[in-house]
Amino acid sequence: xxxxxxxxxxxxxxxxxISTKAAGQTSNMGLPEAAMMxxxxxxxxxxxxxxxxxxxxxxxxxxxLPFRMNNGVKEFHLVAEPVEREMAEGMTAYLWGYNGQSTxxxxxxxxxxxxxxxxxxxxxxxxxxxxxxxxxPSGMDGVSGLSxxxxxxxxxxxxxxxxxxxxxxxxxPHADEMVQMAMGMxxxxxxxxxxxxxxxxxxxxxxxxxxxxxxPGTYVPRIMEMTDFNLWTWNSRIFPDIDPLxxxxxxxxxxxxxxxxxxxxxxxxxxxxxxxxxxxxxWVPEAAQWPEVSIDIPVGAMRAYDFVADHVGDWAIHCHxxxxxxxxxxxxxxxxxxxxxxxxxxxxxxxQPEYMPMGTAGMADMAEMAMxxxxxxxxxxxxxxxxxxxxxxxxxxxxKVRPGIAADDYSDPGWYENPPGTQxxxxxxxxxxxxxxxxxxxxxxxxxxxxx
Numbered sequence: 001x002x003x004x005x006x007x008x009x010x011x012x013x014x015x016x017x018i019s020t021k022a023a024g025q026t027s028n029m030g031l032p033e034a035a036m037m038x039x040x041x042x043x044x045x046x047x048x049x050x051x052x053x054x055x056x057x058x059x060x061x062x063x064x065l066p067f068r069m070n071n072g073v074k075e076f077h078l079v080a081e082p083v084e085r086e087m088a089e090g091m092t093a094y095l096w097g098y099n100g101q102s103t104x105x106x107x108x109x110x111x112x113x114x115x116x117x118x119x120x121x122x123x124x125x126x127x128x129x130x131x132x133x134x135x136x137p138s139g140m141d142g143v144s145g146l147s148x149x150x151x152x153x154x155x156x157x158x159x160x161x162x163x164x165x166x167x168x169x170x171x172x173p174h175a176d177e178m179v180q181m182a183m184g185m186x187x188x189x190x191x192x193x194x195x196x197x198x199x200x201x202x203x204x205x206x207x208x209x210x211x212x213x214x215x216p217g218t219y220v221p222r223i224m225e226m227t228d229f230n231l232w233t234w235n236s237r238i239f240p241d242i243d244p245l246x247x248x249x250x251x252x253x254x255x256x257x258x259x260x261x262x263x264x265x266x267x268x269x270x271x272x273x274x275x276x277x278x279x280x281x282x283w284v285p286e287a288a289q290w291p292e293v294s295i296d297i298p299v300g301a302m303r304a305y306d307f308v309a310d311h312v313g314d315w316a317i318h319c320h321x322x323x324x325x326x327x328x329x330x331x332x333x334x335x336x337x338x339x340x341x342x343x344x345x346x347x348x349x350x351x352q353p354e355y356m357p358m359g360t361a362g363m364a365d366m367a368e369m370a371m372x373x374x375x376x377x378x379x380x381x382x383x384x385x386x387x388x389x390x391x392x393x394x395x396x397x398x399x400k401v402r403p404g405i406a407a408d409d410y411s412d413p414g415w416y417e418n419p420p421g422t423q424x425x426x427x428x429x430x431x432x433x434x435x436x437x438x439x440x441x442x443x444x445x446x447x448x449x450x451x452x
Contacts, residue, residue, distance in 0.1 A: 240383030
């Protein structure tokens, strides 16, 4: 749902409420109202009502920041502030973000627009905003101490520049960057082509990759972490509470993925191959687009890919680093595969009768157990599908392709029912003879004898 503030700002021509005064060259214009969002559900796209037409993006578990027009300039208002983000049902993180959420709202505009972005700092320390990947004046680049002084707590600064190229960009602080980004301060900035016939798609999804280290039972990320993160997220949300990508059969679809974590992420989508259509540097010429089923997203980079949704079904989409599809992992858990724990279990139960031995045959049983957890923690593997536990978490979702999905309908259609004969089944008949080697030595194939 959109709140009253968003509805006021949804139209490009809507007049926003005036609340305070800005300093500097725009002091006579006042501040656009700062729209806020207090839900983690994916918000429906807001379509343009003036200017060049474009198909707006859909930010998974996020929303687009409304703007107002002021003498031909698009004005936005970002508020940097402490926020509470529901990462999944039963777990909330105390983060820093923008306009009530982390990640911050998506900013959308059109190539050729002039934008004016008011940034109000409600953090306990100074901040800035860097417009990652954009071509703009040096003084607007947002590196605190280099581009301009840091924005002090309680103050509002103004960034104003022309959007000279289209593409997918990001925004984040370049002030106390290690702390502020580790606390969740980041967002996406999409600039649509001024020609609406350039590379159009029917559905355009946006995913920001980020990561946190939050100990079980706690709320605040450990900001000094460099490698051992335990929560891998899309738009600060973790599976099973990342919304699905809902698509009408036959739609042309674009998925844009930005990465502001500390490692690369190979994003893999099942059921399709796709073409890489855009990078941080710009659009890939159609003749140069290359096919993939996985695309690696480097640190500090963006990749977009396109596909036509021909194949109905429920198709997994996830990071292919296996630890990134799990939640709240402990990195010091020993491996017990193949270990006989019966004697140890009997002794442990003398002092802890509820002790449950796990891990001797893998970890899948953890997805089926309902064990007590610390407050504000979720299971390492969670989520249920139509045929049992999915044994996934973190960076995982489902692309749900169905016929008859309306253009602006992004609601979950439920699980796909496989037609008869198209689902794997148990075999109870006779098995073919099994061929097996008795040793692990490599065998050389027989070479044909020479004719001479």
